[in-house]
Every structure is written in C-alpha cells, then in structure tokens.
Amino acid sequence: MLPDLTFYSHWRSLAAYRVRVALALKGIAHKVVTIDISTGEHRRESFLAINPQGVIPALGLPDGTVLSQSLAILEYLDEIRPRPPLLPQEPAARARVRSLALIHAADVHPLLVPRVRARLSQQASIDDGAWKHWAHGALLPAMQAMEALLANSPSTGRFCHGDAVTLADIGLSSQWVAMALFGCDTAAFPTASRICASLGTINAFAQAHPLRQPDAPGAARGEAQ
Numbered sequence: 001m002l003p004d005l006t007f008y009s010h011w012r013s014l015a016a017y018r019v020r021v022a023l024a025l026k027g028i029a030h031k032v033v034t035i036d037i038s039t040g041e042h043r044r045e046s047f048l049a050i051n052p053q054g055v056i057p058a059l060g061l062p063d064g065t066v067l068s069q070s071l072a073i074l075e076y077l078d079e080i081r082p083r084p085p086l087l088p089q090e091p092a093a094r095a096r097v098r099s100l101a102l103i104h105a106a107d108v109h110p111l112l113v114p115r116v117r118a119r120l121s122q123q124a125s126i127d128d129g130a131w132k133h134w135a136h137g138a139l140l141p142a143m144q145a146m147e148a149l150l151a152n153s154p155s156t157g158r159f160c161h162g163d164a165v166t167l168a169d170i171g172l173s174s175q176w177v178a179m180a181l182f183g184c185d186t187a188a189f190p191t192a193s194r195i196c197a198s199l200g201t202i203n204a205f206a207q208a209h210p211l212r213q214p215d216a217p218g219a220a221r222g223e224a225q
C-alpha cells in the first residue's frame with residue numbers, strides 16, 4: 001500500500017515540474033497543496049514549519065516526514081515505486097544520468113529562482129530586460145554543454161540515456177521548459193531538441209508543463225521559475 005503523499009507545489013515552479021513529471025510517470029496518488037511563490041506564501045511561518053528552507057517542492061509523507069529538494073524526491077519516488085525506473089542499473093550509467101540531471105537542477109536553476117531575482121532587483125536594480133539577459137546567460141552555456149554531452153555519447157538514444165526515460169530527461173526537459181519560457185533560441189541544440197520532442201509526446205511530461213496547471217493564470221508566459 002503506497003503512502004498518501006502531500007505534494008506542495010506551484011504552477012510556475014520548475015522544481016515542482018520535475019516532481020510532477022515523476023509522480024505522473026509512476027502513477028503515484030497524491031494530493032496537491034498550492035503554495036503561491038508569487039505572493040510569498042512560501043516564506044510564511046505556516047509553510048516554514050513544513051519546509052524551513054522556504055522553497056517548493058516539498059513532499060509530505062503520512063508519518064509527518066517532509067522531503068525537499070526535487071532530485072531527492074525523485075529518487076524517493078523511484079525507490080517506493082520502482083517501475084518505470086528513473087535510473088539505469090549500471091553504476092557508471094547511473095552517474096551519467098544523475099550528472100545530466102544535475103546540470104540544470106544544481107547549476108542553472110538556482111540562478112533563476114525568485115529570491116535571486118529579488119536580490120538582483122534590490123541590489124543591482126535590474127529590470128525585466130536585464131533579468132532575461134541574466135537568464136539566457138545561465139541557460140544557454142549549460143544547454144551547449146548538455147548538447148555536447150548528448151550528441152557525443154553512444155549512450156544517448158531516443159532519450160538522454162538509451163530508450164527509456166530517466167532522471168536525465170526530467171532534468172533536460174525542465175531546462176527546455178525554462179528556455180521556452182525565457183524565449184531562448186533552441187536552433188543550436190538539435191539533439192536536445194529531438195529528445196524533448198519525444199518527451200513531449202509522453203503524457204506525463206505534456207500534462208506537467210507549468211502553463212497547463214490549473215493554478216496558472218492565462219497570461220503567465222515568461223514567468224515560470
């Protein structure tokens with residue numbers, strides 16, 4: 001019997017998107033609690049009592065444990081519901097998949113979150129144009145690296161690692177979603193583009209898109225973080 005999970009989420013969160021994809025891929029039942037990061041709900045005492053880091057996603061377990069950090073949550077979900085697996089079996093393959101996922105989750109995404117934007121606005125008075133420039137500067141070199149890693153490896157298949165979806169695809173697709181929302185040109189990334197087109201045909205990925213969430217306002221394009 002699977003636990004009754006509580007998923008703290010918000011439509012515009014790319015980290016929540018990663019968890020949403022995995023929950024859907026694995027068909028794991030959960031309830032969603034929306035924490036509105038655009039109004040600062042994640043910084044209120046009520047949410048800090050759930051996740052003292054004041055970020056989403058978080059995943060509440062029935063015994064009161066709360067998990068945070070999207071990749072840790074993805075691995076937890078993979079352990080409680082091993083099918084379909086999000087990691088290959090072989091150690092070097094597992095490391096390759098994790099490293100591809102971490103490029104966006106660990107190195108790029110942290111530069112694009114609301115608290116960074118707020119600091120840049122307060123301390124460097126950046127406007128929307130400068131924020132977009134900042135985001136492109138974070139996203140494009142990382143995608144260049146991902147493209148090289150994917151295009152030059154015999155391990156790359158229909159997806160990032162072979163022909164089954166892994167954590168690497170969830171990481172790549174969250175970066176791809178970010179690039180679309182920030183209006184990045186993707187022409188220089190044919191391998192990533194091919195893989196993301198394949199991922200887009202999978203319901204779990206398509207339905208998880210920030211702009212398809214019920215709490216996303218109609219005019220939200222360009223705001224997901």
Ligand SMILES: N[C@@H](CCC(=O)N[C@@H](CS)C(=O)NCC(=O)O)C(=O)O
Pocket residue numbers: 012013014015016037042054055056057068069070071105113114115116225
């Ligand atoms: N590394 C974390 C990132 C968590 C994170 O920064 N989430 C963003 C939304 S995508 C957030 O809650 N930001 C609030 C803020 O920056 O104030 C993860 O992968 O879960």
